[in-house]
Amino acid sequence: MILVTGATGTVGREVVSLLAARGERVRAVSRRPATAELPDGVQVVAADLADPASLAPHLTGVRAVFLIWPFTDPAAARARAPEVARLIAARGARIVYLSAPGAEYPETFWGIVERAVEESGAPWTFLRPVGFAANTLGWAGQIRAGDVVRWPYGAAARSLVHERDLAEVAVAALTTDDHLGARHLISGPTTLTQEEQVHAIGRVLGRELRWSEQPVEEARRALTASFGDAAFADLALAGWAGFVAEPEAVTDTVETVTGHPARSYAEWVADHAADFR
Numbered sequence: 001m002i003l004v005t006g007a008t009g010t011v012g013r014e015v016v017s018l019l020a021a022r023g024e025r026v027r028a029v030s031r032r033p034a035t036a037e038l039p040d041g042v043q044v045v046a047a048d049l050a051d052p053a054s055l056a057p058h059l060t061g062v063r064a065v066f067l068i069w070p071f072t073d074p075a076a077a078r079a080r081a082p083e084v085a086r087l088i089a090a091r092g093a094r095i096v097y098l099s100a101p102g103a104e105y106p107e108t109f110w111g112i113v114e115r116a117v118e119e120s121g122a123p124w125t126f127l128r129p130v131g132f133a134a135n136t137l138g139w140a141g142q143i144r145a146g147d148v149v150r151w152p153y154g155a156a157a158r159s160l161v162h163e164r165d166l167a168e169v170a171v172a173a174l175t176t177d178d179h180l181g182a183r184h185l186i187s188g189p190t191t192l193t194q195e196e197q198v199h200a201i202g203r204v205l206g207r208e209l210r211w212s213e214q215p216v217e218e219a220r221r222a223l224t225a226s227f228g229d230a231a232f233a234d235l236a237l238a239g240w241a242g243f244v245a246e247p248e249a250v251t252d253t254v255e256t257v258t259g260h261p262a263r264s265y266a267e268w269v270a271d272h273a274a275d276f277r
Contacts, residue, residue, distance in 0.1 A: 006068030
């Protein structure tokens, strides 16, 4: 049995679908199992990582766990991640944790969860994807309403990763021993500035979209309201500012692990065109 947390999210849903298609036994964790809408044969259970004890009954017979940590607050990670990791380790299961490059900074929630997993004694693999292409769905409302995307740091160059590629790497780590102890930095095949991403969406939609640079303070207020976390909003803005000066890394991890090149941003947009229409 393979247990997937965050099973109804962008990446978790892809991981569940790929595992089920391979014939793996999958137990999917959701806070709302009745509305999960996952493939037939997947066992959907209720648990919430805010209450680690709620996960314990669902670890019976589990040999691997895909762990998505749902809280951005470092204090929540310090309070709960060690217990979650110990519960999994006590069953002898491996942990494949969806982390981020920010885990290099030990006091981020990513770094705190990675440390908790390592200290638990469980076998582990850490996946550190760069930005998700799916995060650009945040522009969908503006694009449905008009031809201008207003956002900060149009010159920030990112190598956004398709969630299907990330899920394929996760499945390899969950089902083989080839990636134990690895910290995989995962990216798309090339960098595009945020303004170029908007133009790429326009080409797929057959429309001419334009970029409008949003003042940083205005963006900070909007992001803080969206995340409910001013510190996380500042972290996101600092990241974009950094990618103006130094483009995001491009790696060959997807091709090395899966045998095929990483999917392009244009492919991702084509797969999600309906969301922008």
